[in-house]
Amino acid sequence: MKKLKNFAVIGGGSWGTALACLVARVYGSALIYTPEVNIVDEINNHHKNSKYLDDTALPSGITATVSLLDVASYDVIILAVPSQAFEIVIQELKQIGLSSKTVFLIATKGMCQEPLQLFSTKMEQEFDNPYVFISGPNFAKEVAVGNFASITITSKDQPLARYIADELSSEQLDVSVSTDIITVQIAGIVKNIIAIKSGILMAQGYGENARAWLVSKGLEEIAIISKALGGNQESLTLPAVIGDLVLTSYSTTSRNTKFGYEFHQNNYSKEFLANYPVLVEGASAAKLLHSFVSNYNLDLPMTSSVAKLVI
Numbered sequence: 001m002k003k004l005k006n007f008a009v010i011g012g013g014s015w016g017t018a019l020a021c022l023v024a025r026v027y028g029s030a031l032i033y034t035p036e037v038n039i040v041d042e043i044n045n046h047h048k049n050s051k052y053l054d055d056t057a058l059p060s061g062i063t064a065t066v067s068l069l070d071v072a073s074y075d076v077i078i079l080a081v082p083s084q085a086f087e088i089v090i091q092e093l094k095q096i097g098l099s100s101k102t103v104f105l106i107a108t109k110g111m112c113q114e115p116l117q118l119f120s121t122k123m124e125q126e127f128d129n130p131y132v133f134i135s136g137p138n139f140a141k142e143v144a145v146g147n148f149a150s151i152t153i154t155s156k157d158q159p160l161a162r163y164i165a166d167e168l169s170s171e172q173l174d175v176s177v178s179t180d181i182i183t184v185q186i187a188g189i190v191k192n193i194i195a196i197k198s199g200i201l202m203a204q205g206y207g208e209n210a211r212a213w214l215v216s217k218g219l220e221e222i223a224i225i226s227k228a229l230g231g232n233q234e235s236l237t238l239p240a241v242i243g244d245l246v247l248t249s250y251s252t253t254s255r256n257t258k259f260g261y262e263f264h265q266n267n268y269s270k271e272f273l274a275n276y277p278v279l280v281e282g283a284s285a286a287k288l289l290h291s292f293v294s295n296y297n298l299d300l301p302m303t304s305s306v307a308k309l310v311i
């Protein structure tokens, strides 16, 4: 397999920048594309992205650009935009024209809206390129500074998944490899919805017992949906599945959990939801997932209860 050395990241937010740090620690460099001029200037001139990662010092090998064309020559393109921007970015990348050998590393958690489909279906419709999901229980700030973390790499192309896992794994990063792109994607969608429910339970005054119950029910719903779509039940123990469900639902660092808490306090106001200033993917995920699985006749009380609040 051709060595992959040049990584570009699309998305100059918290996770895109943290992944650039991870890559730069391995390869010495990484390019970030973001349309935000101020962020590009700060990364290039001060090695910081204070809007998203406070004072974290970024490796000096990280550079940034406002020109999407600059990513076209890179071996690997990491997609780290919010779920609602995924389809837009795919269309933009099609327009700039990429080599069919460019590898996509998908770090976005969510699904497509138009039409309703998994990111994997979209990728296969739009490109012949190899693609891999990178997902796990990861808060960006910890990964950016190199704290220990675990991550799952999943792809239909197993030699590629194993190659990337070997390259990225270190004493600070435990990387697992899986063939199950279905369950990993479903977990990334469902855990954000369950985290909102976790915040709601906290705001309603429920305790730790209730949260443990919720996480069990959330895992059950991941299992039910992934089985219906052809996923494997053995994947439930992956860091990207149980690990991410636990991390996101148990921490108020989670944007989704924090939002759930505040959403309850604001009487589930649609206006509060529409004007929430921080990325909360679980709300739109609840709506989309609800429609996506409606033909399967599945019993999903936890995710459906959140969908009812946001629709």
Ligand SMILES: NC(=O)C1=CN([C@@H]2O[C@H](COP(=O)(O)OP(=O)(O)OC[C@H]3O[C@@H](n4cnc5c(N)ncnc54)[C@H](OP(=O)(O)O)[C@@H]3O)[C@@H](O)[C@H]2O)C=CC1
Binding pocket: 010, 011, 012, 013, 014, 015, 016, 033, 034, 035, 036, 052, 080, 081, 082, 083, 085, 088, 089, 107, 108, 109, 110, 136, 138, 139, 140, 141, 279, 281
């Ligand atoms: N943060 C985390 O700890 C983790 C996040 N993830 C996943 O990574 C994805 C990104 O999340 P995160 O980085 O946290 O989100 P942030 O809100 O921190 O940042 C998102 C970034 O994407 C940019 N963006 C939005 N739309 C576009 C577009 N059309 N083209 C290019 N850039 C765009 C935003 O720009 P602007 O500021 O101008 O809106 C912003 O820089 C999500 O799917 C999330 O679930 C996964 C693991 C961990």
Ligand SMILES: O=C(CO)COP(=O)(O)O
Binding pocket: 109, 136, 137, 138, 139, 192, 195, 244, 247, 248, 253, 254, 255, 256, 257, 279, 281
């Ligand atoms: O994906 C994440 C952790 O793995 C980030 O979760 P939040 O978006 O809820 O902060």
